[in-house]
Amino acid sequence: MEKPPLLLHICCAPCSTYVVRTLREHFDVVGYFCNPNIHPEAEYALRLREMKRYAENIGLRMIVAEYEVDRWYEAISGTEQEPEGGKRCAICYRFRLERTARFAQEQGIPNFASTLTVSPHKKAAVINPIGRALAEQTGAAFYEADFKKRDGFKISCRMSREAGLYRQDYCGCIFSKQERERRIKGKG
Numbered sequence: 001m002e003k004p005p006l007l008l009h010i011c012c013a014p015c016s017t018y019v020v021r022t023l024r025e026h027f028d029v030v031g032y033f034c035n036p037n038i039h040p041e042a043e044y045a046l047r048l049r050e051m052k053r054y055a056e057n058i059g060l061r062m063i064v065a066e067y068e069v070d071r072w073y074e075a076i077s078g079t080e081q082e083p084e085g086g087k088r089c090a091i092c093y094r095f096r097l098e099r100t101a102r103f104a105q106e107q108g109i110p111n112f113a114s115t116l117t118v119s120p121h122k123k124a125a126v127i128n129p130i131g132r133a134l135a136e137q138t139g140a141a142f143y144e145a146d147f148k149k150r151d152g153f154k155i156s157c158r159m160s161r162e163a164g165l166y167r168q169d170y171c172g173c174i175f176s177k178q179e180r181e182r183r184i185k186g187k188g
């Protein structure tokens with residue numbers, strides 16, 4: 001029986017490993033790399049290159065969204081100083097999920113999802129309601145999940161190690177990079 005198509009927002013290659021494998025049990029998964037939050041551009045290029053390499057290895061069809069940096073900064077304006085996990089992140093999730101849902105709608109893909117909840121730093125209780133609201137607006141069904149559960153994060157780490165994937169040490173935006181650098185300095 002043919003599996004229904006699903007457009008998967010992918011934040012990076014390591015997070016995609018376990019999530020793609022899990023979703024493929026029920027869906028015909030198409031990857032959607034939509035991450036204008038990633039700073040600097042060289043880091044964006046590196047994460048995208050790793051994702052393309054991994055997608056090729058596992059035979060995953062991938063679509064790359066526009067790198068809309070200016071729009072992203074506009075969207076998060078006023079929340080720059082929020083800590084990771086705060087208001088800025090909710091806007092950032094919505095920014096990326098909204099583009100995924102709209103693209104699914106345009107392309108007639110009936111389902112969409114995101115890799116985001118596989119990270120222990122990202123709350124499903126924040127991400128799933130955003131997906132649900134976008135599903136109502138677009139008509140594409142949102143696959144609700146908390147992929148970190150049932151050892152999802154641990155398995156994704158193992159799978160990315162086995163695939164030799166680059167794993168970044170900060171979430172993505174300039175503010176998370178600075179926060180990370182401050183933490184390292186504080187320890188030194």
Ligand code: SF4
Nearest residue numbers: 089092171172173176
């Ligand atoms: S910390 Fe991560 S989720 Fe939060 S705004 Fe920055 S890139 Fe987006």
